[in-house]
Structure formats: C-alpha cells, structure tokens
Amino acid sequence: MGIGQEYREYNAWLQPHSYRFKEPFRLNTSPEVPMVARDECKAGMERLFGSGIWQEDAKKSVTLHINSQLPAEGYRLTNGSNGIAVEGGSQNGILYGVFGLLRALGIGQFDEGTVAESAPAVERRVINQWDRADGTVERGYAGNSIFFKDDRLDFNPERIRDYARLLASIGINVIAINNVNVTESSARLLTAEALPKVAELADIFRPYGIRLALSVHFESPVLLGGLQTSDPLDKRVAAWWNAKTQEIYQAIPDFSGYLMKADSEFRGGPASLGRTQADGANMLARAVAPFGGVVYWRCFIYNCMQDWRDTDTDRPKAAYDLFKPQDGLFEKNVILQVKNGPSDFQVREPNSPLLGAMKHTREALELQITQEYTGHQIDLYNLAVQWEEVFSFPVNRNQVLRDLIGNEIDTVAAVSNVGDDENWTGHTLAQANLYSFGRLAWNPRLTAREITDEWIKLTFGTEPEVVEKLTDIMMSSRGAYEKYNAPLGIGWMVNINLHYGPSPDGYEFMKWGTYHRANRVAIGVDRTSRGTGFTKQYDPYLTEIFDSRETCPEELLLYFHRLPYTYVLKSGKTLLQHIYDTHFEGVQEVERFIALWETLKAKLPGTTFVSVKQRLLKQLENAEEWRDVINTFFYRLTGTTDEKGRKIYE
C-alpha cells in the first residue's frame, strides 16, 4: 500500500489510498439516512479502495441506518458475513459512523467479525476561529481567514464545505466563526444586514452536524442598539438581547449560542459596570434559553495592567479567585470556558485549578490548536502529546481531568489553526493537531500515540517505515520544543506580542503579570502556600504535592517554586546544568528529526517532503537561537560555565 496519485495536502487526512479489498459492496441506505452520510460513504470507500469497490450485484453490502437505541451522536459498526452495517443514533450519528468506518478501514483495523461502538464523551465539541472581520487571523499562521475579508463575511462555499467535512470527520459539532476579541465590524455580524450571510454559512455547516456560534461584543446594545448602556441588569439591555436573539434564531434555528470574552485584556464586561460575571452571563443565557442555546463565557480574566513591582498579585490565581465564589449563581445554560492552564497556553503549565472546582456550574475546557507559543506552525509540535498530559493531570487523589470530561466538563473547545493556505495549517504536519483535537474531544481516553498513528496512516498510508519514523518524530516533537524553550515550566521567555523566538526578559517588566524574577542566584516565583498561595486553589492533595520541591512534578518545578540554580534535581544535575543540557539536547533532537525526515524522501509526497523539510531547517535555526539565547542569559547571570565545556556565548 502507499500514497495514491491524487494525494493533495488540501485533503488533509481524507487522502486517497490504493488499498485492496477482498470483494465489492453494494450500498444500502434507509430513507432517513441523510444524503451527506450516503455521499461520504460512497466517496470515502472509493477514496480508499478505488471506484471498483461498488458493484450493484455485489454479494456484500454496506448498510446505513438509524438505530434510536444508540446515543444520538453515537454509532455502531459491524463487519459481518453479509457486509458492513453502520448504525447511528441519529442522522448525525450515522455521519459519524460513516467517518468512523472510513477511519477504521483506512488504518486497517476493521476486519470481518469486528463490532465497534462509539459515542462522544461530551455534548459539545467546539472550534473557536480567531478570525477577524478584516480577514486576518489573530495568532493565525496559515494565511488569512477562510470566512472574512474587508470587514465582512466573504467566503468560498466550496472551501467552507470542505472545512465542514474535515471537522465532521473528527466529530466537531459547533464552530464559533469570529475572534473572541470582537471588533466593531465583527460585532455587526448580529445586524439584520449581516445575518442572512451568517445564515448561509450555517446552512453549509448544518448537513455536517455542525452548529454555528458567534463571539459577541459585550457593548453590542450600545454599538448596535443605540442604547446608553450595556448594563446586564438594565431591562432595556436584556430586552435588546432578547429581541436580537429571537432574530438570530429566526435566521439560524439551530444556532449554538454566544461566545463571550468579557472584562479581559481591555474588553468591556459586567465588571466595568459594577456587575458580576454571573450578571453578565445570565442575561445572555436567559436570551438564548428558550431556543436551546448556550452561553460560552470565557474565564481568561486577570489584571493585565499589573505593576511588576507588585509581588502580591499573582496572575494564575485570578480566574479562580473571580469565578469560584460565584459557583451556583450561573444559569444552567451558561458554560464557563476555562483554558487548560492558569497562564496562557504555555508549553508547560499545570492544569487550571478552576477546572472541576465549580460544583454547580457547567464548564468547558479550552485548548489551543494554533501554535501561538509553540512555534507558529514553523516548529513542529504535536499537541496531542501535551493534551494527553492535560487530560491525565490530577484533580484530586482519585481523579484526573479526563474523569471530569463528560461530567463536570461537558464541553471541549479549541482555537483553530486553520487559514486559507492550500494545506489549511501552514505546516502540513500541523494538520495532525486539528485532527487530534477532534479525536480527543470525542474520546479523551485515546492516547497521543494512538491518535498520531491514526493520523499518519490516514494521511500518508500504512507503510511501516513511514509510520515508525513519523511517529518517532511527532511523538518526540513536543519534548524537543520544550527542551529548547523556557525551562521547567517558567514560561514567557518569548518575544513580546509576537510570541515567537526567545526573549528571556521580554515580559519581565511589563504589565501582563508574567514574571520569572531571575537574578544571579535564583529564579521563579514561590506560588506555594508559603508564597503567593496559588497552590491552595487546588485540592489539598495537590496543594501538598505542589508545595514541596521534592514531590512537585519536576517539569513544573519553576512554575511553583523559586529555586537557586544550584538546586539539585532528581537526575543529580543542578538546575543550571539541567538548563544547559536540555538546551543542547533540544537542538540535537531537531537535527535528528531532519535526518529521519531525509530518509523518508522517496516515501512521502514530494510537495510535503519539501515544505516540511524547509520548516524543519527553519526550526533548527530557531532551536539554535533559543538554545544560545537561553543559555547565554543564564550564563551571564550566573557566571557558571557548562560542565561539558560546550559553546555558550558570552
């Protein structure tokens, strides 16, 4: 088996292959099976096995039908002696079943006699586009928006449909199409003039089981409604939102709801009017409730005007301090959307203590697919590895985050990494991150290795050498990046605004609450019970673990502790020597990736081989720059040379 001739990066993981199959099939579908499921099944099987797979007089059949005993979005696949049955709990379930079948066949794991059942872990699997109305994408590294241009919706329906297919194939069922930092022109998506175009978009996504959401501007009643205030306790404001919501649902009956970034990073919000987060969220929630909608209310709120001289304020504490006391005050259809870590999508963070802390409030986990702090889709970074750690991060003595998914946390959302580049994601291997997010949102018990294996096989085929080497590169990629980045969870040693490339003191004296406070003998902020008290926001079991240098996970040591460079790690190395060593190793890892990649030249599609190689070479430059800047920074501070005598610049 190998790559078919029609490989195009644009197909992402829905690539053609020239697999063989023992015998042909007929396609049987019951009337309630949606057209799109039937079409995807027909085209998908042909993609894998060629058009000969279908023969009208074939003995075996692929049968699609609805089985209302199954969970609505769930499916069952049966490979029996008469053929393959795909049962879905609903029209969407059937579609997921078809994609599930194609995936299983595509990776060669669906032999005769197999029965496979699956249903999503959470009700809402959400993509957040950070697309701006002007057509650029905030933190986007794959070209411009596929949705917007020149301050309005302006899209190619075919491209949107192809995106919908990709998202449906990995189980995504909600998409918020505009950036959470809502500008005035983006706010205007709610106007009567703009809604028909939004509804067109919803019409494209609907057959793929995907509902639209909109990021909304907290000040919309003022900006659009001509009111004097956006105070959520003002009846006219609530009335305005109620009327506006009704208008939206008339155009888009299955509208998912509003996504709101309020009181954060210079956005307006209830706090600016002396109201609580619950006041703000509940007003919107009451507007969408009659229509079955929800409010995704982001918890990324902190003081972004902190004085670096202020050592009492500790940014990671902010969200918990603000929201925890309001637990129980939110309407039932408010979903508090919490980033995985308490900082901001850094390479290494603990999980947010707010995740699971709200006992009477729904929560969404927010991940980031776009590589803001993780290499801008130039450096290779397989996020599945990090996300597996996020899901495996303990909440208390008995539970890890994974155990809350589908329970306290009923929504998983992520920031898209997609733009109008031909290959969607800039770095072709970054397609794996979009894929992994969908798969993990569906089933958080999947391992990074399983998902990576799936993605490689679906994309590049099942040739063992390709699978083995690509798996090696991709499974190692996060570790390599972390090695040459800021050490041991300290984070933020990055060029300001851009968030790409090293700048050890870049954020050190700024107002964002991001300080490492490195001096000639020590580095870090004491966030333990004896320090800022951040660790006390966790379950006491974890507080104790994080409070102690000995029991704190070593990769998070500098997130929680202030330590001298002479502190000895479990490896027997000093903290400083560990920094030096990992930074040299990180570069060596990238060199190894390049060498491995080179050996796959004959086995990979030419365009992809070349474009990824170019990126790997640029990554090597980046890794060297990180290594040298970080090592030099610490060498200048400490005056301590590398034990192994390697080159550290003065």
Place this chain on the structure above:
Amino acid sequence: MGIGQEYREYNAWLQPHSYRFKEPFRLNTSPEVPMVARDECKAGMERLFGSGIWQEDAKKSVTLHINSQLPAEGYRLTNGSNGIAVEGGSQNGILYGVFGLLRALGIGQFDEGTVAESAPAVERRVINQWDRADGTVERGYAGNSIFFKDDRLDFNPERIRDYARLLASIGINVIAINNVNVTESSARLLTAEALPKVAELADIFRPYGIRLALSVHFESPVLLGGLQTSDPLDKRVAAWWNAKTQEIYQAIPDFSGYLMKADSEFRGGPASLGRTQADGANMLARAVAPFGGVVYWRCFIYNCMQDWRDTDTDRPKAAYDLFKPQDGLFEKNVILQVKNGPSDFQVREPNSPLLGAMKHTREALELQITQEYTGHQIDLYNLAVQWEEVFSFPVNRNQVLRDLIGNEIDTVAAVSNVGDDENWTGHTLAQANLYSFGRLAWNPRLTAREITDEWIKLTFGTEPEVVEKLTDIMMSSRGAYEKYNAPLGIGWMVNINLHYGPSPDGYEFMKWGTYHRANRVAIGVDRTSRGTGFTKQYDPYLTEIFDSRETCPEELLLYFHRLPYTYVLKSGKTLLQHIYDTHFEGVQEVERFIALWETLKAKLPGTTFVSVKQRLLKQLENAEEWRDVINTFFYRLTGTTDEKGRKIYE
C-alpha cells in the same frame, strides 16, 4: 509686560504680547520687498505692541529694503534716530530680517543705536517630515500628518501656511514632506496625477522662502515607470529619472531635490543591485543638476540582520566603512546626510566619525527633533542642550563640529516633531525643540541657554520669575532624562519598536546590532583600537582620547569601553553606584520640575499650565519606572545593594 489675552498654543513662539514702545511708526517698503515680508512686519509689530504702533503720521519709520551687498539670505537691522531699517540681501533676506527684528524686539534686545547683522551658516536648512501617505507620522507624537490622509496629499492650506510661517521665522528653507521610508502610495507623489497637488503645496511654501523636496523610492522606475529594473547604471533607468525630474521642475521650478534612504532597513538601493552608493546617488544627481537641484543621500546604512552572536560586526562602524572609500566619487550636487551619532538618535552618543571625514563630498548633518528615543513628547527634553554638545564635539585637535558647519557640512537637516495637534508638538514645551533647530541651523554658535531664553520670552513673555524657572527646568531636562535612562552612553535599553519606556535586554538578542552584553561583572562593548576598532575611524587625536578609560569623556564611557561594575569613576564612585545614584537623582529632578512648575501656575496660560503639568506627572511615573527597572536589572545581575540603602526592587 506679560502674556496677552490672545495667547494660543497654536501660535507657538509667535505669540501676542502687550509690550510698550516709546513712539509709533510708519511702515516704508520699497517695491521689490515681497508682500509676505511687509505683512509679517505689520502684523508682527501689532502682535508685540498693539495696533497703535502704526500711525501714518508717525515721525519714525520701519523701512524694509533690499541691499544686494548683503549675503542673499542675510539681513541687517539698524535702530537709528529716524527709526528702524531692515535690509535684506534678497527677498528672502528681507523676510528673515523682519523675523529677526520681531525676535529682537520680542526679547527686548533691540534698543535705539543697535545694529545687528546676521546671515545663515549654511545654504540649506532642511526639515524632514516623516509623514506617511496614510496620514500617520512615523515616530510622530503630536497627532496625524498635516499633509497626508488616506494615501494622498490632503491638507488645509491655512494650516500649511501657518507652518510655513513658523518655519520661515526660524530660517528653515527646505522641507521634504514625506517619510524617508517611502511606501508605494508615497512613491506615487511623482506621478502626473499627484504632481499638481505637490505643486500647490510648493506654492504655499514659496513665499516663505521654503523649497519643497521629496523622499523618493529607489524602485520608482519599476513601481511607476513599468521598467524591469531600477539599476542606476541602466540607461533606461537614468532616462526615466531624467524625464520624471523634468516633469517635476515644470510643476515646481524651485524644487529642492530628492531625499533618499537606500539600502537601509529593508529598503531597496544600489547595493541590492551590485552597484555603489555613488552609482545610485550620481544618477539622481545628474537628473536634478540642470535645474539646480540636489540629492540628499542618507548614510544611515548598516546590517539590520546581524546575529547577536557575531561580535566582529559593530554597527556604529558601518556608515564610515561604506562611504569613506567612496569619497570623491560623488557628483557635486550630492549631499550625504549623516545622523549626528553613529547609532541612532540615542540620548548620548559620540558624533559620527563620518562627519567631516569626507574631504571631497558634501555632507549634511541630520538631527532629530521628534523625540523618538527621548520621551515621545511626554517626557520633557530640551534638545538644544544636546545639540550644543553635538556642535561642540571635537573633530580633531583643533576643530569641533561647529567649525565644519558652512564648510564641509553645508546642510543641516532634522526630522520634524510636528503633527496636527492644536499645539503642533503634543508637549507644548516641545515647540522649543523645533524653534531651537531652526535657530541652530542658522547659527550653530548660539548656545542652548541663549536659544532657550529666546524661546521662553517669545512664547511666555519676559517676566523674570517665569524666565528664570522655565530656563532652569528646560536647561536641566536633558540631564534629568539621561540620568534615569540607559547609563553612560550604553543606549538602547528601551522597549523594542516603540522606543519608549525601559527594557534593559529589549534589543539584546535582536538583529539590529545593538548590544550591551551585560553580565554579572561587566557591561559594554570594547569599541577601542583593542576592540572592534571603531575608535580608529576618528582622527588619531580622538582615537587616543576615546581609547583610554581615563581620557574618554565619562558620559560616553560605556559607548566605547567594556567595564566592570566595580570600575571607579572620577567621582570616586563605582560604575554600579553611579548607575544607582543617577537613577534616583533623575526622578528627584522630575519632582523638582513639578514643584517649580506648580509655582508658575498664576503666571502661565491656563491651558498650557494644565497640559504640561499632566505630562510632567506622567513623566514622573516614567522616570520611576526607568529608575526601578534599570536599578533592578543591575541589582539582579550584580547582587550588590545600594550604598545608601534606597529601595531597589528584587
């Protein structure tokens, strides 16, 4: 005497006063005296003394006439028993004479019996607007452009005329209206469609003796002419420039010439085509020569993609290394425009060794009025003090820069600080910087104190308390800023891109060639003969002075030397203690300015008192931020506490 009722910040230093005069005058002008000189004389006298100053039957007269024995732009003022005579060497000379008279009367220094003669030190006194076609101003801190909007010239002729008056009153005679970083839309000023509007502008400036210049795009032949190349040695390229130049002079017969930033900071230029700077400049020079035009060719060229690990390259050396070998190769109407310092308008730099080094090539000194690195017209910074030092900086054993002005250096140019703010310059006291530039370009032998005294009296009147306190504040302002900024000439410890606020390592690992290389024991780059050899670009007399720690001017110690923090200065203090002390002192100076300012409340116009006070309070915050960041940076590196036990943050 005091401030008249019609004080408006908009009037800048052409303010009304209610001075008294012994007797009235008649106004006598000969026919060749231009209308504008007559009008300015009439209005100006009324501004100072009230409309009663003119009486048709007055015994004494003010007489304006041309005396061709005087230098063309020069003038002679005589206050005799029959009245006042203003003689000018030309129409422009008369106008300068009128403004000279008004200045002398305005500051109370033109008693009966006085004869005063004056002529400009250099032929060209040039303002460079860094105005972008889109209406913003690069490094502008006083609002938007008064020339451009929405990618085209779009101006209020009245405002332009008022600007022309202000510039003429201080002797400016050339203005380049668009930013040296020429965009495609700014390049289009040369097109037939745009030229009529440029000519309109020239028509407004012409009566005030000011000629227009344009910054041009090196790639204009490609962008506008549809050619395949801009190679200066290509005949079609030269022909295109010749034809275009002819077209310009048809519209603007007194067009001053082209201003060019080539091969610098990502601009195209001859080097990118394998040609020399002389090749590029001479082609343009030959185009404008038949019309008496010149080419202002900027020398701000260096490697802006340097690797910080590269310690051989030393940015300050770049301009001399590039241009010195080409001395003698330039056409006679090429003027090489050299920034005062070899870095980039830092608070403290030595003079550029290129100034005066070209024995067979004309040079322009380029200063910066807009406060890019000097506080963004928030912090008070009287540039006259710095410029006096620039003019007094030695060139060799016998000469200082001032001695070259009007000789080797026949042009003085500066970047404007003006925008469409009501008061032109954001900070009202920053008007003094525009004023000082014009005065110094006319007469570099004026001292900062003399000019500051003039400006204060013309603007706020001659009340001794006002003059004394304002002089104190303004004469101290540069020193105060320097004290809380980067120490001893090291420069660059500033937020990247913005160039406002402290960031000690902000430029340390970037590609701009700006490194202090501070570690726990020492700071600085050795630029002596034993180091990068930069000092060898100076006259041997200066090489020897700069090479030695003992003889190097102490304020430039860290520009030229790498020194341990324990190095003992002439004061007996260590380098580190000097840093701490100056940073505490800088803040105290600003506190003193505020206290002094407060005492002037009743004696200054209310709007100005309030707006300047607001800025002083913001400056205090800035100074504290600088003090704390810089002190903390060095404290973290050295671990050495302040001898006086003052607060330095950890």
